[in-house]
Amino acid sequence: MKRKMIAMMMASALCVSMVSGCGSKEAETPTEAPAAAEESGGAEEAAESETSEEAESAAGETVTLNVFAAASMTETLEKIQGMYGEKAPEVTLVFNFDSSGTLKTQIQEGADCDVFISAAQKQMNQLDITADPEANEEGLDFVLEGSQVNLLENKVVLAVPEGNPAGIESFADLGTDKLGLLALGNEDVPVGQYSTEILTNLGFLEGLEADGKITYGSNVKEVTTQVSEASADAGIIYATDAFSAGLTVVDEAGADLCKQVIYPAAVLNTSKVPEAAQAFLDYLKTDACMEVFGEVGFSKAQ
Numbered sequence: 525m526k527r528k529m530i531a532m533m534m535a536s537a538l539c540v541s542m543v544s545g546c547g548s549k550e551a552e553t554p555t556e557a558p559a560a561a562e563e564s565g566g567a568e569e570a571a572e573s574e575t576s577e578e579a580e581s582a583a584g585e586t587v588t589l590n591v592f593a594a595a596s597m598t599e600t601l602e603k604i605q606g607m608y609g610e611k612a613p614e615v616t617l618v619f620n621f622d623s624s625g626t627l628k629t630q631i632q633e634g635a636d637c638d639v640f641i642s643a644a645q646k647q648m649n650q651l652d653i654t655a656d657p658e659a660n661e662e663g664l665d666f667v668l669e670g671s672q673v674n675l676l677e678n679k680v681v682l683a684v685p686e687g688n689p690a691g692i693e694s695f696a697d698l699g700t701d702k703l704g705l706l707a708l709g710n711e712d713v714p715v716g717q718y719s720t721e722i723l724t725n726l727g728f729l730e731g732l733e734a735d736g737k738i739t740y741g742s743n744v745k746e747v748t749t750q751v752s753e754a755s756a757d758a759g760i761i762y763a764t765d766a767f768s769a770g771l772t773v774v775d776e777a778g779a780d781l782c783k784q785v786i787y788p789a790a791v792l793n794t795s796k797v798p799e800a801a802q803a804f805l806d807y808l809k810t811d812a813c814m815e816v817f818g819e820v821g822f823s824k825a826q
Contacts, residue, residue: 601621
């Protein structure tokens with residue numbers, strides 16, 4: 525009898541164990557299913573989110589254009605920047621203003637540039653493989669074929685500080701005792717090259733250098749500042765810079781003193797966004813932009 529009771533108790537315990545085990549498995553099943561569903565749903569949501577972000581990026585894609593321009597274009601291009609922002613809000617214009625020679629060197633050394641606007645043909649030719657080999661001695665190839673245009677014309681002028689303390693009235697006065705100090709651009713920048721040409725044609729250059737009557741600036745803005753601050757009695761700068769600085773112009777160089785001052789512009793073949801770069805260059809040729817350029821003394825290149 526005792527053995528029978530023990531057997532019954534063991535059988536009962538076995539049943540309880542089996543029921544418990546079954547209940548445990550049944551409990552696990554519903555908890556695993558939601559977890560799997562959650563992982564699947566999360567992956568789908570992530571994929572949908574990524575696709576949505578890509579669509580938004582494509583729809584509102586922004587473009588950054590790096591524009592290297594002669595320092596004399598600072599005021600006009602900054603005004604045009606606002607105008608172009610309304611026309612092409614997806615484009616961000618980033619300007620680098622300096623002497624054309626400095627900009628050419630930066631481009632040659634690998635600077636990120638999409639559009640180059642020089643204050644003289646020399647620096648553009650030095651980057652254009654299609655230019656005369658004598659102009660492009662290094663055989664550099666940075667200009668996108670077919671994109672180069674003559675954009676603007678400027679004038680080289682003789683400017684004096686407020687009140688004209690030295691009483692200088694013309695380029696001819698630079699060879700007289702009226703002049704104590706003349707501000708010029710360095711010979712490696714266009715305004716300096718035009719100045720050297722003028723003074724050489726007048727026969728004044730060697731004498732002024734020998735008498736220590738010349739002070740130099742690394743770009744036209746530096747020369748303009750020296751005149752504005754009356755650090756020099758006069759300075760040879762562009763008409764546009766004289767206008768922007770409110771300086772008095774006493775003479776303008778004609779064709780007998782220096783060659784025509786043309787500003788060429790081009791898209792670079794290293795640009796990652798050549799279509800956007802060309803679109804901006806085309807915009808600079810519009811009547812709206814020419815009006816802005818004309819306000820400070822530029823004229824459309826002929």
